[in-house]
Amino acid sequence: xxxxxxxxxxxxxxxxxxxxxxxxxxxxxxxxMSVEIMxxxxxxxxxxxxxxxxxxxxxxxxxxxxxxxAGEAAIGLAIxxxxxxxxxxxxxxxxxxxKW
Amino acid sequence: xxxxxxxxxxxxxxxxILFFVxxxxxxxxxxxxxxxxxxxxxxxxxKLTTYECGSEPFSDARMPFPVRYYIFAxxxxxxxIEVIFLYPWAVVFTKIELIGLIEMLVFIGLFLVAYxxxxxxxxxEWD
Amino acid sequence: MxxxxxxxxxxxxxxxxxxxxxxxxxIYSTLAxxxxxxxxxxxxxxxxxxxxxxxxxxxxxxxxxxxxxxVVMLLNLKQDVRYHRQWxxxxxxxxxxxxxxxxxxxxxxxxxxxxxxDTETAIGGAGNxxxxxxxxxxTYLFPFEVASLILLVAMIGAIVLAKKxxxxxxx
Numbered sequence: 001x002x003x004x005x006x007x008x009x010x011x012x013x014x015x016x017x018x019x020x021x022x023x024x025x026x027x028x029x030x031x032x033m034s035v036e037i038m039x040x041x042x043x044x045x046x047x048x049x050x051x052x053x054x055x056x057x058x059x060x061x062x063x064x065x066x067x068x069x070a071g072e073a074a075i076g077l078a079i080x081x082x083x084x085x086x087x088x089x090x091x092x093x094x095x096x097x098x099k100w
Numbered sequence: 101x102x103x104x105x106x107x108x109x110x111x112x113x114x115x116x117i118l119f120f121v122x123x124x125x126x127x128x129x130x131x132x133x134x135x136x137x138x139x140x141x142x143x144x145x146x147k148l149t150t151y152e153c154g155s156e157p158f159s160d161a162r163m164p165f166p167v168r169y170y171i172f173a174x175x176x177x178x179x180x181i182e183v184i185f186l187y188p189w190a191v192v193f194t195k196i197e198l199i200g201l202i203e204m205l206v207f208i209g210l211f212l213v214a215y216x217x218x219x220x221x222x223x224x225e226w227d
Numbered sequence: 228m229x230x231x232x233x234x235x236x237x238x239x240x241x242x243x244x245x246x247x248x249x250x251x252x253x254i255y256s257t258l259a260x261x262x263x264x265x266x267x268x269x270x271x272x273x274x275x276x277x278x279x280x281x282x283x284x285x286x287x288x289x290x291x292x293x294x295x296x297x298v299v300m301l302l303n304l305k306q307d308v309r310y311h312r313q314w315x316x317x318x319x320x321x322x323x324x325x326x327x328x329x330x331x332x333x334x335x336x337x338x339x340x341x342x343x344x345d346t347e348t349a350i351g352g353a354g355n356x357x358x359x360x361x362x363x364x365x366t367y368l369f370p371f372e373v374a375s376l377i378l379l380v381a382m383i384g385a386i387v388l389a390k391k392x393x394x395x396x397x398x
Contacts, residue, residue: 033256187278187356
């Protein structure tokens, strides 16, 4: 029997890796992929608790997260395309027009 | 029967999938290895160049795609999500009856708005 | 056997997510992400969430990842230049969270799992999809409609952003 803490540990490690990806990568697409990794970490956590607490709520929230992640990917990648058209770059450091 | 036995029994239902994955991997690796072992090898500089219908290759093979492909992929993702929500609805449809039908009609109606918008905006046309 | 599956999935998930973050060619990162999504689906199967495992493969691996791959090829990205300069901050955040994870894993006593009871396996056997549908279309009715509204807005926003040239031509 795999304990709940093992699943939580996998989820935590996955979330840390995603967060590091957001912090250290400069490519906007990889940053978005790291956000997807973090969403997956949250999903693993929710599904694990849903199984061990014998409640369907966690799985449903995970389902909604997957649906929202699809919308997030559609919008995020459209923004990348728009920025790339104007600047020919996906480096997050160069997107500083609104920086004051 | 302890929880462990139940879970083990449950996981054995997935052996066909495991079997399938193993066969798929084996098939891929086997094809590559055999074709590598059987092929005649007489490499020449001319043969090793990129084949492009007889003419000299003039640019990188990784040319940028048009943005149109993105629109279609995006539409596919959004309507894929719609279908995902239809599966559990279809399974429990007899239980939730009219109210379930109405809420699914609202759901599909909202997607229909998106579909009409995409249509009117010309996102479904190739040119 | 079940523990072996869990450790296999957990190890591959961790390894491929590190590859996603570390590889410099975005196409390789995307393919590593694909492998990660499949193994997360496997982890869902060990948790009796078959419907979510299928959704994970259909939506994440089948749709969202195709979108990412298209954009990577659309923009024709080459190798990434180098990593960000925020190394110290990233290291600090990472170290804190790793310590937290270790403490969490070490605290096994407080999180003794409830053994899978007969009802739980009955749900797994009779249909996880049915169980989800039961709750989704009664208790979670409002979030369900809101999700469709969000997807509508996402779709319109993406079309407005990416389809700028065509809208201008028609006007």
